[in-house]
Amino acid sequence: MKQKDIKIPEATIKRLSTYINCLERLDDKGCQVVSSELLGESCQVSPAQIRKDLSYFGEFGVRGVGYATKSLTEEIKVILGLDCIWPTVLVGVGHLGHALLNFTFFREHGYRMVAAFDSDPGKIGTEVEEGLHIQPIEKLVETASREKAAIGIVTVPASSAQSTADLLVEAGVRGILNFAPFKVRVPDNITLRNVSIVSELDNLAYLLSNKKPRRRLKKKK
Amino acid sequence: MKQKDIKIPEATIKRLSTYINCLERLDDKGCQVVSSELLGESCQVSPAQIRKDLSYFGEFGVRGVGYATKSLTEEIKVILGLDCIWPTVLVGVGHLGHALLNFTFFREHGYRMVAAFDSDPGKIGTEVEEGLHIQPIEKLVETASREKAAIGIVTVPASSAQSTADLLVEAGVRGILNFAPFKVRVPDNITLRNVSIVSELDNLAYLLSNKKPRRRLKKKK
DNA sequence: AACTTATCGTGATAGTTATCACAATACCCA
């Protein structure tokens, strides 16, 4: 038996999430066992990459056979921490916030939206989802800490992103997912992830502007 | 004079997009000149990283002084291909689609939404933005090719993501930004980017599940 | 039980990306 402290690439974690997605689809199609080749085909990742990713966490397959679809799905969920429920709050119920609240996927995959907040008085009280009424920002700290929210989703405009993040930290959330186009600052003990939709589009524009993507002429004096 | 064919890291492109964002904010604050240190402070990237990123494309700064805020912004826009207008169409006007259509940022930064489509007959004709009426999916190929759409944004459910992508390809778009939780397949000459909101959340869950993020115990037989 | 086949798990290797340290140089001021 060997035990080693090793580093897990962030890219690996991202892929694990997509593996779950593909595995569930394959399971729906009736595949009880998948090879790394089939799974790779399905989610457009090389078979070796999949095996490597999984090997960081243990041995989940059977040589000569493959992986049991259902149990591998469960194993990956455990790895990602999706075997428990993460109480989550969302701040800023604009279109994007609404989209996330209605995203049934969350409910089925380890997250539970326990509260939603907005600064627009006209929205307060609106039921955005079964049993979930929009609350004023002023209630954020009180409600989120009472509900023991662990994750806060920020879908407010850039101008109020930082103050929103501050409130979430005060309310005791451990992680923040920020969709506002502003890099907020949080204490070291808070985990932060920024999602920049604009960057994704800009990346596309860059690739389209260059015939040979990822290559370019470098000019120096 | 030296000229070399070198590879640009994808991460560099992503950062360039955020540099624009930070530079515009600094410019609003009255900073006419920024050092890599100040810019780095503002967008949470190391100064050396910023200089390296820029050095792939040329020399934009003045030693001992820094970078002219406005002109650096323009230079980066040129690098990313944002100095021209990208005609863009969006398919699937749910909450997320709506959010993107109303995102004024796009209009101001190189993209123009030329059409929006949805399969729900009840939505057809609705004006989602000044002068932009939702059209039926059946009109996609005709309208998008007439408008010479270069980019297609997919915000439909996973089940119709592939067929939507196929239509966009048929309409002649060169790039697709896919928000559906399904990895669509496109011909080699089409540039594709997948945005997985669920993966971002899952990543957060993983980090929260592990005290020391990015490190873990490895167990082997 | 030996042989064959399929497919995993992983050490070694190649490739990519970030960091570092410092030479280069523009501006300021005496």
Added chain:
DNA sequence: TGGGTATTGTGATAACTATCACGATAAGTT
């Protein structure tokens, strides 16, 4: 005009990540 200061641009290096190639091994077959 020369010396000091600030800050860039970049080669070298370190760190990280993906790919490859193959040994290990489970199941089926004769």
